[in-house]
Amino acid sequence: MSLDTDAARFLDAATEGLGLDDDACRMLQTPFREVTFEVPLRRDTGELTVFRGYRVQHDRARGPFKGGMRFHPDVDLDHFRALAATMTWKTALVDIPFGGAKGGVACDPSTLSAGELERLVKEVVQRLDPIIGPDLDIPAPDMGTGPAEMAWMMDAYSDVHGYSPAVVTGKPLVLGGCPGRTEATGTGVAMATERVCADIGLDVDGATVAIQGLGNVGAHAAMALHERGARIVAVSDVDGARHNPGGLPLDTLARRLREDPEAKPPPVAEVLPDAEEMDPDDLLTLDVDIVVPAAIGGVVTPEVAEALRCRVLVEAANGPTTADAHDVLCGRDVTVVPDILANAGGVTVSYLEWAGNHSRTPWTHERVMARLAEVMFAAVDETRSRAAADEVDMRTAAYRVAVERVRRAQHLRGV
Numbered sequence: 001m002s003l004d005t006d007a008a009r010f011l012d013a014a015t016e017g018l019g020l021d022d023d024a025c026r027m028l029q030t031p032f033r034e035v036t037f038e039v040p041l042r043r044d045t046g047e048l049t050v051f052r053g054y055r056v057q058h059d060r061a062r063g064p065f066k067g068g069m070r071f072h073p074d075v076d077l078d079h080f081r082a083l084a085a086t087m088t089w090k091t092a093l094v095d096i097p098f099g100g101a102k103g104g105v106a107c108d109p110s111t112l113s114a115g116e117l118e119r120l121v122k123e124v125v126q127r128l129d130p131i132i133g134p135d136l137d138i139p140a141p142d143m144g145t146g147p148a149e150m151a152w153m154m155d156a157y158s159d160v161h162g163y164s165p166a167v168v169t170g171k172p173l174v175l176g177g178c179p180g181r182t183e184a185t186g187t188g189v190a191m192a193t194e195r196v197c198a199d200i201g202l203d204v205d206g207a208t209v210a211i212q213g214l215g216n217v218g219a220h221a222a223m224a225l226h227e228r229g230a231r232i233v234a235v236s237d238v239d240g241a242r243h244n245p246g247g248l249p250l251d252t253l254a255r256r257l258r259e260d261p262e263a264k265p266p267p268v269a270e271v272l273p274d275a276e277e278m279d280p281d282d283l284l285t286l287d288v289d290i291v292v293p294a295a296i297g298g299v300v301t302p303e304v305a306e307a308l309r310c311r312v313l314v315e316a317a318n319g320p321t322t323a324d325a326h327d328v329l330c331g332r333d334v335t336v337v338p339d340i341l342a343n344a345g346g347v348t349v350s351y352l353e354w355a356g357n358h359s360r361t362p363w364t365h366e367r368v369m370a371r372l373a374e375v376m377f378a379a380v381d382e383t384r385s386r387a388a389a390d391e392v393d394m395r396t397a398a399y400r401v402a403v404e405r406v407r408r409a410q411h412l413r414g415v
């Protein structure tokens with residue numbers, strides 16, 4: 001099976017230089033298991049709505065399947081195939097003992113009450129029950145889900161199997177969550193950015209940054225880059241964008257994140273009510289040092305790639321750059337920090353959470369951040385060295401490091 005997704009094209013391009021035979025390449029492209037299911041939900045009004053759910057498990061040669069649950073109206077099986085494979089390469093690149101999976105529900109969570117969401121999540125777990133588990137497949141947050149949804153998932157699974165905190169990661173702290181998981185992806189984005197920028201002679205202290213999407217990843221990336229001295233000049237969410245070339249004031253956002261760290265970050269208009277509005281379509285092509293897409297996939301099209309004016313594009317979102325746009329960027333002087341590297345901080349801290357749940361050993365925030373920095377810096381350095389040695393871009397280099405690890409595990413296990 002060969003999928004015509006951008007993720008499949010990135011894999012093909014990377015494996016070309018690795019001397020793998022056709023069967024090995026087919027194995028790397030082929031998901032282990034794909035499940036689609038219907039999720040009926042009794043609405044608060046008494047009405048019945050039926051949603052479609054998905055879980056794609058791509059590879060488990062290096063450990064249990066691992067990856068987030070996305071609740072978003074525009075998802076389908078192809079999305080999850082690409083996202084599940086991306087998880088396999090991400091966990092391999094940062095060398096944590098997991099495979100890759102992704103799932104979710106085609107729904108708009110902003111239109112559901114808290115009670116409806118809880119019932120929906122618990123129905124989802126009933127359908128996923130045979131294929132998830134603490135050593136089988138461990139879901140986590142992604143777009144449209146967070147600690148609350150993970151708590152409901154754990155509760156529904158534990159009802160059947162007994163107390164099982166390690167069945168999901170990204171849980172609230174009081175339920176076995178890990179200090180730092182909520183901000184891990186965004187903080188990891190800042191760590192990777194800092195390391196790559198140092199390598200190309202760009203000081204993050206004083207650099208200008210535009211961020212698309214101010215959700216879990218974007219909001220914490222904004223805070224972590226701001227703490228490193230960067231000037232965040234533009235941010236957006238689905239309702240619009242705000243801009244200030246002198247730097248946006250982030251104190252309200254910081255306070256709101258501090259007050260309720262496990263809540264969904266507040267809308268841009270609420271935390272930056274006085275900042276100038278801008279056309280969100282212009283955000284990615286602003287004249288800034290660093291651009292961070294941190295929302296949906298496919299936003300960096302060939303046209304956007306041609307028009308980018310930044311020095312560094314940091315892929316905090318999964319799959320923000322299409323394969324055609326990647327080809328354009330390879331011919332331009334823009335350093336691209338690929339998604340499987342840039343946003344690997346989340347799953348890295350998920351691993352610490354899962355390991356801590358298994359061993360019943362709590363983590364401190366300080367130790368988590370120190371470990372996260374070690375893992376992110378090592379992955380950046382390995383990717384940069386591989387890119388230099390093979391004379392390829394960072395995405396191809398990151399895929400090559402990851403694919404070799406997965407292939408070796410498959411080979412040793414006799415796949």
Ligand SMILES: NC(=O)C1=CN([C@@H]2O[C@H](COP(=O)(O)OP(=O)(O)OC[C@H]3O[C@@H](n4cnc5c(N)ncnc54)[C@H](OP(=O)(O)O)[C@@H]3O)[C@@H](O)[C@H]2O)C=CC1
Pocket residue numbers: 141142143144145185212213214215216217218236237238239267280294295296297316317318343344346347
């Ligand atoms: N959560 C995690 O740990 C990880 C997430 N990622 C990836 O990071 C990305 C963001 O995930 P996460 O932060 O968790 O998701 P959230 O749901 O927390 O936030 C998504 C943000 O993107 C905004 N958004 C949605 N559509 C658009 C759009 N068309 N233009 C601009 N902004 C938009 C949302 O706005 P609004 O709230 O108004 O809808 C929200 O601010 C995804 O690609 C995800 O796969 C990667 C690794 C780990």
Ligand SMILES: O=C(O)CCC(=O)C(=O)O
Pocket residue numbers: 066067068069087090138139140141142169170318343344346347348350
């Ligand atoms: O934390 C995790 O397990 C997975 C997070 C995720 O879905 C991702 O990295 O894209």
